Amino acid sequence: MANTPYPESYYAASANAVPPRPALQDDVETDVCVIGAGYTGLSSALFLLENGFKVTVLEAAKVGFGASGRNGGQIVNSYSRDIDVIERSVGPKQAQLLGQMAFEGGRIIRERVAKYNIQCDLKDGGVFAAITAKQLGHLESQKRLWERFGHTQLELLDQTRIRDVVACEHYVGGLLDMSGGHIHPLNLALGEAAAVESLGGTIYEQSPAVRIERGANPVVHTPQGKVRAKFIIVAGNAYLGNLVPELAAKSMPCGTQVITTEPLSEALAKSLLPQDYCVEDCNYLLDYYRLTGDKRLVFGGGVVYGARDPANIEAIIRPKMLKAFPQLKDVKIDYAWTGNFLLTLSRLPQVGRLGDNIYYSQGCSGHGVTYTHLAGKVLAEALRGQAERFDAFADLPHYPFPGGQLLRTPFAALGAWYYGLRDRLGY
Numbered sequence: 001m002a003n004t005p006y007p008e009s010y011y012a013a014s015a016n017a018v019p020p021r022p023a024l025q026d027d028v029e030t031d032v033c034v035i036g037a038g039y040t041g042l043s044s045a046l047f048l049l050e051n052g053f054k055v056t057v058l059e060a061a062k063v064g065f066g067a068s069g070r071n072g073g074q075i076v077n078s079y080s081r082d083i084d085v086i087e088r089s090v091g092p093k094q095a096q097l098l099g100q101m102a103f104e105g106g107r108i109i110r111e112r113v114a115k116y117n118i119q120c121d122l123k124d125g126g127v128f129a130a131i132t133a134k135q136l137g138h139l140e141s142q143k144r145l146w147e148r149f150g151h152t153q154l155e156l157l158d159q160t161r162i163r164d165v166v167a168c169e170h171y172v173g174g175l176l177d178m179s180g181g182h183i184h185p186l187n188l189a190l191g192e193a194a195a196v197e198s199l200g201g202t203i204y205e206q207s208p209a210v211r212i213e214r215g216a217n218p219v220v221h222t223p224q225g226k227v228r229a230k231f232i233i234v235a236g237n238a239y240l241g242n243l244v245p246e247l248a249a250k251s252m253p254c255g256t257q258v259i260t261t262e263p264l265s266e267a268l269a270k271s272l273l274p275q276d277y278c279v280e281d282c283n284y285l286l287d288y289y290r291l292t293g294d295k296r297l298v299f300g301g302g303v304v305y306g307a308r309d310p311a312n313i314e315a316i317i318r319p320k321m322l323k324a325f326p327q328l329k330d331v332k333i334d335y336a337w338t339g340n341f342l343l344t345l346s347r348l349p350q351v352g353r354l355g356d357n358i359y360y361s362q363g364c365s366g367h368g369v370t371y372t373h374l375a376g377k378v379l380a381e382a383l384r385g386q387a388e389r390f391d392a393f394a395d396l397p398h399y400p401f402p403g404g405q406l407l408r409t410p411f412a413a414l415g416a417w418y419y420g421l422r423d424r425l426g427y
Contacts, residue, residue, distance in 0.1 A: 212232065237341070
């Protein structure tokens, strides 16, 4: 049977040691079968186990193999479309409920890290950096918006103050969110998987779901076994493939690229990011970066629509890094990798139920570290019969990409070109 290892990345190279997990080779019964051992699946499994469910998790490769183990490691609040956009689309009542949840994912991460003693280099503080006066104006509006929903750990940074937190000359200001922060993303996933197992959950690796037999007692088939369950949670996101065709039609995998430097001297690392906050800029096609626990710079950016792997990731991302930090021109890049996230046309997550017993959450659209942890709680609530918060997400309108799967990539790339041009022209 095929054994899919982690892709070569800094995170895989520095992952905490974990025991090997078996592939499913039997027929098993459970209350809930979770497809995917990334953040959505692991968060769902933890909340369900804490509420007395028997849970089996199927992972096609290894825990955190997809976006959960390859992302920039930033804890960023809200959604890829902010609450004001949601409010204009669905009205104040539904937006109020979604707004109240917009800052919950980061709290869940911190609760998990503390409760289960997860070693993942958790640091507090994230900065949204404005390159233009217009972007700074948007951050001022964002601060007022978030404060309207009770989120108060925010500080607006002027041009002088932002120099105290990031040594980049391009920024005219920013917004500091002290409830933001950063983590080693793969180690967070591995720690959550260990927590799942500590509560009696079972995780099978190298066990892709190849078919779902729908019905009153659905069955998930893998190459060498099957799981009969009362409920299924589909949490494969960009790595789900065509297992559930009606989900694939409304989403598109996209690739993002990340590089990691060699370890920096203590003085150089502190000069770049004196408070050790993570940073993302305010462009539509944004750059993001942070320091690791061993003082490397992780720098990411760029989007490849349709999730193709670029031939030379360093050639794409290193110039972006040097534009922000020209003082790193002689620094060696030790790791470069790509990973996929799942884009929706609305850039809002898709949550719902197929029939009576198959639940799903997908399409974080590049904003998944916090949302996926919230999604696990919301899905678990729905399985317990508390569906108000689930319904708030499920009622969001979603549409297939124009032209279907054949044309979704060129249409999205054209849109990205347009917004990238706006970024470059300062609009």
